[in-house]
Amino acid sequence: MIMIIIIGVKKELDPKLLDKLEKAEYRITRQRRAVMKVMYEQKGAHLSAEEVLVAAREKAPNLGIATVYRTLDRLASMGILYKTEFNEGKYRYELADADLHQHHHILCIGCGKIFELEERLLDTLEQQLEREGFHIINHQLKILAYCPDCNKSRK
Amino acid sequence: MIMIIIIGVKKELDPKLLDKLEKAEYRITRQRRAVMKVMYEQKGAHLSAEEVLVAAREKAPNLGIATVYRTLDRLASMGILYKTEFNEGKYRYELADADLHQHHHILCIGCGKIFELEERLLDTLEQQLEREGFHIINHQLKILAYCPDCNKSRK
DNA sequence: CCAATAATGATAATCATTATCATTATGGTA
DNA sequence: TACCATAATGATAATGATTATCATTATTGG
Numbered sequence: 001m002i003m004i005i006i007i008g009v010k011k012e013l014d015p016k017l018l019d020k021l022e023k024a025e026y027r028i029t030r031q032r033r034a035v036m037k038v039m040y041e042q043k044g045a046h047l048s049a050e051e052v053l054v055a056a057r058e059k060a061p062n063l064g065i066a067t068v069y070r071t072l073d074r075l076a077s078m079g080i081l082y083k084t085e086f087n088e089g090k091y092r093y094e095l096a097d098a099d100l101h102q103h104h105h106i107l108c109i110g111c112g113k114i115f116e117l118e119e120r121l122l123d124t125l126e127q128q129l130e131r132e133g134f135h136i137i138n139h140q141l142k143i144l145a146y147c148p149d150c151n152k153s154r155k
Numbered sequence: 156m157i158m159i160i161i162i163g164v165k166k167e168l169d170p171k172l173l174d175k176l177e178k179a180e181y182r183i184t185r186q187r188r189a190v191m192k193v194m195y196e197q198k199g200a201h202l203s204a205e206e207v208l209v210a211a212r213e214k215a216p217n218l219g220i221a222t223v224y225r226t227l228d229r230l231a232s233m234g235i236l237y238k239t240e241f242n243e244g245k246y247r248y249e250l251a252d253a254d255l256h257q258h259h260h261i262l263c264i265g266c267g268k269i270f271e272l273e274e275r276l277l278d279t280l281e282q283q284l285e286r287e288g289f290h291i292i293n294h295q296l297k298i299l300a301y302c303p304d305c306n307k308s309r310k
Numbered sequence: 311c312c313a314a315t316a317a318t319g320a321t322a323a324t325c326a327t328t329a330t331c332a333t334t335a336t337g338g339t340a
Numbered sequence: 341t342a343c344c345a346t347a348a349t350g351a352t353a354a355t356g357a358t359t360a361t362c363a364t365t366a367t368t369g370g
Binding site: 031032064065066067070 | 319
């Protein structure tokens with residue numbers, strides 16, 4: 001079965017990224033800079049810790065996997081990255097892009113095609129929840145479907 | 156941070172559950188029956204494999220964890236259960252209830268409160284996608300937020 | 311430059327899940 | 341009913357991702 005996953009990206013994103021970094025991370029090390037760099041360079045990609053490690057080692061040669069995990073999780077808990085699980089048994093990380101207020105990816109795992117959605121489909125729901133007193137920080141949406149091509153060919 | 160998770164439950168659900176079971180599962184064993192029983196009894200709950208094991212052992216005393224995994228994954232791939240990940244590093248399974256065409260759970264992991272949503276918030280999006288040729292089987296939605304109480308008390 | 315402390319990397323430990331495989335149970339058939 | 345082919349089970353080893361540990365290294369403020 002072809003799986004399409006739509007990941008809704010959150011709304012709230014502090015523009016003062018670096019402030020946050022300096023305040024919460026305390027130290028901007030070579031390793032952390034390398035990890036950040038990778039995430040920025042691969043904006044829009046969903047990288048596993050292992051993939052980040054490989055890419056970041058070009059900048060910080062003997063970077064360890066533990067540091068990658070530490071850095072990614074820290075950045076995720078600060079809202080700079082999103083941490084998502086695609087039902088493959090491991091987490092993937094993605095840059096939370098300040099430019100895109102709210103965007104959605106569609107990944108067709110089956111045929112590899114990527115679709116983009118600009119729809120702000122959850123606005124109504126979120127407004128409702130906010131009215132009820134919730135304060136929404138982020139959301140994730142996954143959709144399982146046959147993509148048009150696969151849908152056609154399955155008769 | 157308080158986390159609220161909304162799980163959207165899928166639309167498409169074959170009413171001929173048992174037919175499916177008999178055709179696809181080949182054999183209805185004591186162990187599988189025990190697992191199914193647990194899932195039916197705890198309709199609405201999100202159970203880990205371990206939790207299913209404990210509950211099902213009351214009916215099938217020396218049930219093994221491997222069988223639980225096998226059965227749960229099989230039922231999930233047949234659309235009888237949903238398999239979801241709550242960012243805690245393991246999967247949880249839930250009965251796909253035929254009665255409820257589309258419902259949403261809100262689990263407040265922080266304070267434990269449970270909210271229910273009747274909103275069919277994704278209808279518009281899904282209709283749009285169907286119009287474009289997709290065939291949607293299922294969706295999952297997670298929302299991170301402060302619940303009203305926690306939002307109040309965080310100043 | 312030094313001291314206090316945070317960060318790192320190597321590696322062991324953990325935890326959930328999957329694979330293996332010998333044993334057991336099942337359903338169909340003679 | 342007994343037998344056979346085969347599916348299912350359970351115990352356990354293996355795997356893979358993530359986390360914890362800890363000695364060493366790097367950084368910042370004074």
